[in-house]
Amino acid sequence: MAATSRVPGFKDRTVEERRRIVTEHTRIPRGDLAALDPAAGLSLAQADHMIENVVGTIGIPVGVATNFTVNGRDRLVPMATEEPSVVAAASNAARMARDHGGFRTSSTGSVMIAQIQLVDVVDPYAARARILESTAEIAALADAQDPMLRSLGGGVRGVDARVVDTRAGRHVIVHLTVDVRDAMGANAVNTMAEAVAPRLAELGAGRALLRILSNKADLRLTRARAVFDAQQLGGPAVVDGIVQASALAEADPYRAATHNKGIMNGVTAVVLATGNDTRAVEAGCHSHAVQNGRYSALSRFEKDATGNLVGTLELPLAVGLVGGATRAHPAARVAIAILGVATATELADVIASVGLAQNLAACRALAAEGIQRGHMSLHARTIAASAGAGPDEIAAVAARLVADRQIRAEHAERVLRGLRGEGDPAAPAAGTALS
Known part of the structure; x- marks a missing residue:
């Protein structure tokens, strides 16, 4: 269990510094994190015993979400996802819930x-x-x-x-x-x-x-609840906007599909990191979204008597700590160790909390500034890397893409050529400050 999940500036640290912080906060041996290295994680021999016709493995980034307090205990939460902004958004939403006790959960059993x-x-x-x-x-x-x-x-x-x-x-x-x-x-x-x-x-x-x-695991429900501070969200108008956005997702299946996708961004990332069955969980959750005969939002957001935002979420979560890839995959074992959960119920509690946090973050972005601003700023780093930018060039190229509002591969290539002094008039010269 993490001593505290509140780690200011975690995103600004190097990978090695983050690993050191994780081991200090969770008290797991630092060497155990080697299982998360591409060269030292799941071997071809191990993979060959997990599925048939193996020809290789595929790597997915594993990040650690901070700030989570679940039922009074702080957790650092490993999340496996290829999508930018997911880990940062969940961490930020969890921070907003901390002043009001974090996330509280209940369940119906396994x-x-x-x-x-x-x-x-x-x-x-x-x-x-x-x-x-x-x-x-x-x-x-x-x-x-x-x-x-x-x-x-x-x-x-x-x-x-x-x-x-x-x-x-x-x-x-x-x-x-x-x-x-x-x-x-x-x-x-x-x-x-x-x-x-x-x-x-x-x-x-x-x-x-x-x-x-049956993957309709409606006898294995987990519920999560949290209060998000109105001022940290951006004020009463943002709270009202989130409530209105939630109401639309409850009433309209076209909005509900995207609303629930935001929940699953968080849920699936933790399920995958811990070696659980993402397809089973996703099937269960989406079937639960039509329990009243119409596809609807899995969460609800309301304004409480003090003006703060209250979020609730109910999901069927068929996850475990024994058997399958949870034990067979070395990276999954490390993820469980980082979480510090002792039962499948505790794991489900964390997963539901992350789903609610991720959902809140997406609704807040939509209600306040639009989803693209924060999401595309992080996506720009991926585009910069795919264009060939090195570790010392990615931040500069990404900043220029955001400033130009052209977060596209061809523009990243032009910016990179200019940064390297290769004479592209559409890109900045080497040494030019990008803001």
């Missing part, structure tokens, strides 16, 4: 759903009744597949069955609800579904077809 589809059932409603009469038998059979999970306090929490009309006929769908504890849970519930499918087919007098978890 319960996942497995589905077993029965087809060719002659009497579906009677079949449903027969299955529900055998709930104890089905639960015991499923639990027998994972004694370790049972020993940790997890296991089957319920058995349910539904009759679903489809264009291919009437099916009986059985749900196993399973507390998977600190695992993401896919392997555990899939194994249980496979094990009980033959018995369910007998009880239903039909044929078992699909036997797999």
